[in-house]
Amino acid sequence: MDEIKNAVELLLKARRVSALTGAGMSAESGIQTFRDKDGIWTKMDPMKWATREGYLENPRLVWEWYEARRNQVKNSKPNDGHRAMAEFEKIFGHFSVATQNIDGFHKLSGSKNVHELHGNIFRNKCFDENKILEELDESTIPPRCPHCGALARPDVVWFGEVLPQEVWEAAFDDAKNSDVYMVVGTSGTVYPAAGLAAIAKKNDAKVVIINPEDSEIDLLADVLIKGKSGEVLPEILRGLQAGK
Known part of the structure; x- marks a missing residue:
């Protein structure tokens, strides 16, 4: 495929490479997406399941839904795309991943420089104080913060919440300073994450977009690859290894 060859040629010239990944990447591991035509939010109201207000309205039901999501992730595993990205860290002087996914698959695959923009479903925090909770007494559902007694909640970004500042700033800086910016498996509709490619482009990075479907940011692409x-990604990895 000429587009893959073009992507490899751009990447071989790069020293700093960063990537943004979305739900489409983990969909290949069997994790259901949120916004596709058969995605979760086409069947469920996100205001009831992914907001502070929705959680307070029915905390037990929402907690149990996230427990079901956790179990789905536990029964799945990273795919060849995740593993290829982990290998990219060994090739470039700098490689980082900013991900909208909350499944932790990038780190599980061996990637070390990962910015989890929307949190991680396996972490929990205090609803009131926002502090990460390492241990929980799950004899009550949902559990309570052992420090202040407030509800515990998943450490994920809900609708109406801002991204974690340090994580966002790191992802922003990486986009701004990239020679090549890769966008993989995202619809390009969820901001501010979807704006990272434009930030990279504005600062003279080449943008490579990999997606089986059209996205809202395809016009930013210097190389547009329609595929899973x-x-x-494994094809690109093989090209890089041969070219190096």
């Missing part, structure tokens, strides 16, 4: 990340 689990197939395309």
